[in-house]
Amino acid sequence: MTCSEGPQVPWCLFLDRDGVINRRIVGDYVRSWEDFEFVEGAVEAIAKLSVIAPKIVVITNQQGVGKELMTAEDLDIIHGLMTSAIAEAGGRVDAILSCTHLAASKCDCRKPSPGLAIQWLSQNLEVDPSMSVMAGDSDSDIVMARNLASAVGGCEAVAIGKDIGVDADFSYDSLEMMASDLAWASGRV
Ligand SMILES: [Mg+2]
Ligand SMILES: [Zn+2]
Numbered sequence: 001m002t003c004s005e006g007p008q009v010p011w012c013l014f015l016d017r018d019g020v021i022n023r024r025i026v027g028d029y030v031r032s033w034e035d036f037e038f039v040e041g042a043v044e045a046i047a048k049l050s051v052i053a054p055k056i057v058v059i060t061n062q063q064g065v066g067k068e069l070m071t072a073e074d075l076d077i078i079h080g081l082m083t084s085a086i087a088e089a090g091g092r093v094d095a096i097l098s099c100t101h102l103a104a105s106k107c108d109c110r111k112p113s114p115g116l117a118i119q120w121l122s123q124n125l126e127v128d129p130s131m132s133v134m135a136g137d138s139d140s141d142i143v144m145a146r147n148l149a150s151a152v153g154g155c156e157a158v159a160i161g162k163d164i165g166v167d168a169d170f171s172y173d174s175l176e177m178m179a180s181d182l183a184w185a186s187g188r189v
Contacts, residue, residue, distance in 0.1 A: 010127045011188055013053035014117055014148075016136030017060035017096075020160050020175055021046070021082070024137070029064030031074060033081050041176030047091035048179040052189045055127055058096040059116050061140070065100035072100060095120060111136075112143035114151055121152060130154035131188055135178060137161040142168050158184050 018024040023037045030036050050056060058079075064070045079096045086093055097120060099110040109115040121129045129152035134145035137160045145157035145168075159168035160175060170184040182189060 008054065008189075009131060010054040011131035011133070012055040012057055012094075012117075012121070012124070012127050013049060014132060014134040014145075015046075015056060015058050015175075016111075016134075016138065016141045016160070017058050019137035019163070020135060021058070029062065029069055030078060031064060031070040033078055036078055036082065038085070039174065041174060043086055043089045043091060045175040045179035046086050046093070047089045049175075050090070050092040052182065052185060053133075055094045055124070056092060057094055057117075057120055059111065059134075059144075060096070060098050061111050062098045062100050063102055063110075065098075066102040066105070075100065111138075112140040112147055114144050114148035117144070117148050118151055132156070133158060133184060133188075135160055135175070137163055139164060139166045142166045156184055 015021065021039060021042050022030060023039055025035060062075055065072055065075055075098060083093050097116040099107060099116060101107040101110055103110060121127060132148060132155040134141060134148060134155055135158035142157045142159060142164060143166060145155045149155040157168045158178060159171040160178065161173065172178040
């Protein structure tokens, strides 16, 4: 790890949750902490990424709330425990932003819409929006990165895992691999 010389311009690493930080449950939702299982190496990866990323913000689609399979409070509890576990390992999550709406509601915060990221950036004006990075395991994450780039002038798209069918700027098998190869962070660290 090298230290940057001169003042570092704050930037934000946006992270998808399911399939990146915790195991995705195909066809269902993580409805409680009992359902939540960290991807191997993900907590340690976030601890590493916390050293280089001035901000780390999780952006997650949680339609299970809109479907009334779980409540917003259930989601808050999961996110509180997730954040604590990451903090215990020396990592940091600055914010967790969830779209809890139904896909059919056509809200402007459900990925691939960049609404949640744009809103957060508008509330954190010290952060350079055009230096954003978005990492996720679904096409909607990569498309969100492209949509964010169009809206704010830049965003690297990082594909995690093997389920991505659209072009990303960088691709890694896991968050652990992303944290150990910082090619994607060029110009930022
Ligand atoms: Mg995902
Ligand atoms: Zn929404």
